Amino acid sequence: MAKKLWGGRFSKKTDPLVEEFTKSIQYDQKLAKCDLIGSRIHVKILEKSGYLKPKEVSLLYNALLSIAHSINSGKFKIDGKCEDIHTNIQNILYTKVGDLALKLHTARSRNDQVVFATKLYCKLNISELRDNIAKLINSVIGITEKNKDIIIPGFTHLQHAQPVYLKDYLWAYVEMSERDSERLDYISKNIKITMGAGALAGTPIDAVEYNLKAIEALSEIKDFNKVFNIQPTSNSLDSVSDRDFVIEIVSALSIVAMHLSRLAEDLIIWSTKEFDFVEIDEAFCTGSSLMPQKKNADVLELVRGYAGRLYGNLVSVLTMMKGLPLTYNRDMQLDKEPLFNSFEIVSSELKVLAGLIKTLKFNRAKIEEHLKDEGLYATDIVYYLVDKKVPFKEAHTIVGKLVKYSLDNNIEIKAMPEGLLKKFSGKLVKKEVVKLFDPLVSVKSKKSIKR
Numbered sequence: 001m002a003k004k005l006w007g008g009r010f011s012k013k014t015d016p017l018v019e020e021f022t023k024s025i026q027y028d029q030k031l032a033k034c035d036l037i038g039s040r041i042h043v044k045i046l047e048k049s050g051y052l053k054p055k056e057v058s059l060l061y062n063a064l065l066s067i068a069h070s071i072n073s074g075k076f077k078i079d080g081k082c083e084d085i086h087t088n089i090q091n092i093l094y095t096k097v098g099d100l101a102l103k104l105h106t107a108r109s110r111n112d113q114v115v116f117a118t119k120l121y122c123k124l125n126i127s128e129l130r131d132n133i134a135k136l137i138n139s140v141i142g143i144t145e146k147n148k149d150i151i152i153p154g155f156t157h158l159q160h161a162q163p164v165y166l167k168d169y170l171w172a173y174v175e176m177s178e179r180d181s182e183r184l185d186y187i188s189k190n191i192k193i194t195m196g197a198g199a200l201a202g203t204p205i206d207a208v209e210y211n212l213k214a215i216e217a218l219s220e221i222k223d224f225n226k227v228f229n230i231q232p233t234s235n236s237l238d239s240v241s242d243r244d245f246v247i248e249i250v251s252a253l254s255i256v257a258m259h260l261s262r263l264a265e266d267l268i269i270w271s272t273k274e275f276d277f278v279e280i281d282e283a284f285c286t287g288s289s290l291m292p293q294k295k296n297a298d299v300l301e302l303v304r305g306y307a308g309r310l311y312g313n314l315v316s317v318l319t320m321m322k323g324l325p326l327t328y329n330r331d332m333q334l335d336k337e338p339l340f341n342s343f344e345i346v347s348s349e350l351k352v353l354a355g356l357i358k359t360l361k362f363n364r365a366k367i368e369e370h371l372k373d374e375g376l377y378a379t380d381i382v383y384y385l386v387d388k389k390v391p392f393k394e395a396h397t398i399v400g401k402l403v404k405y406s407l408d409n410n411i412e413i414k415a416m417p418e419g420l421l422k423k424f425s426g427k428l429v430k431k432e433v434v435k436l437f438d439p440l441v442s443v444k445s446k447k448s449i450k451r
């Protein structure tokens with residue numbers, strides 16, 4: 001087993017089953033870059049607080065930088081025997097600078113380190129995820145531009161309701177995605193990256209000093225200073241045991257996944273033989289091992305299915321936290337997998353959907369057939385009567401009876417003679433009524449939405 005960050009008070013070797021059971025390196029290796037940033041800042045703080053001499057600082061700082069470079073160039077080898085990534089980095093540092101590496105842990109604890117690295121990881125990943133949301137939005141807008149004149153039946157309860165522009169239908173998903181992006185931005189801005197909590201009780205470094213030194217140190221790490229600000233911890237107990245930010249992010253990502261699942265479901269339904277509104281490109285479909293004719297929308301089904309995984313992750317972090325006494329408890333190590341997993345799923349969903357949507361081909365002829373359903377225009381007849389001063393409720397009942405008659409007698413409203421129409425209302429004029437069964441007339445008569 002690799003060298004640990006603790007052990008002085010132990011006379012027995014850790015049972016291998018415990019080593020295996022407690023380690024987190026298999027997933028927290030993702031925090032390597034962020035952990036190194038924290039260590040670089042911490043080295044500077046230790047210098048400014050008089051714990052390290054300038055010569056020691058440059059040795060430690062450069063060693064940390066070289067580890068960071070080896071990560072960037074893909075040369076960094078994770079030692080799976082280490083307890084976690086923080087131990088792994090500390091051990092590598094030891095091979096580079098010897099006993100000097102042991103001074104880096106002055107005035108800090110892994111409890112503080114984990115929170116720092118996880119918060120930074122979240123900020124960086126939110127920013128990347130928001131770029132992917134923007135790409136999905138562009139792809140949806142692109143497809144609406146190509147098909148901006150198409151009108152489709154709109155639905156409530158998945159039953160024909162009223163005609164709507166396809167572009168308005170798809171723009172609903174743009175609105176959702178914009179909200180998602182703003183929600184994540186808000187969460188990210190609210191994450192306070194704290195330092196100086198130590199294990200739980202704070203450290204001998206003055207908080208105000210800590211902040212000033214951290215800001216100075218940060219300004220030297222140019223590639224990151226735009227992304228975050230560091231605050232000295234204002235309550236060290238809360239700082240090491242707060243995982244609200246994880247819960248907020250996994251929750252916001254669950255909402256993104258729910259939106260994407262709804263979009264997927266719409267496209268799955270629209271691509272069935274029964275609807276036939278849209279064709280999904282072969283490059284984004286899969287086949288069947290038995291039925292040769294099949295072209296299935298598996299990508300969309302997985303997008304729909306993964307929403308469940310996201311909700312599971314949310315329930316897992318919420319439940320993990322609910323009974324924890326202050327402060328750090330090892331349970332908290334288990335926030336990483338649901339957090340990373342949620343980021344990974346949503347980011348791959350966004351990418352694959354952005355690609356799939358660009359290839360959609362809408363089937364105008366089929367959509368037009370669906371638009372022949374007279375029921376879609378029933379509300380327009382109600383408004384026509386309202387314009388002729390019939391009270392809305394009365395008009396609603398008249399048209400309800402008209403629709404029922406049409407269905408029971410298998411006769412289209414358009415085909416009814418004027419005399420028959422007049423039995424339902426003296427205000428129904430055939431040559432005016434027939435004009436209402438037109439999708440364009442119907443959508444144009446709706447003024448309450450901006451186009």
Ligand code: ARG
Pocket residue numbers: 024028083084110111114328330332333
């Ligand atoms: N890998 C651990 C985690 O992610 C490190 C913290 C261990 N801290 C401790 N006090 N045992 O939570």
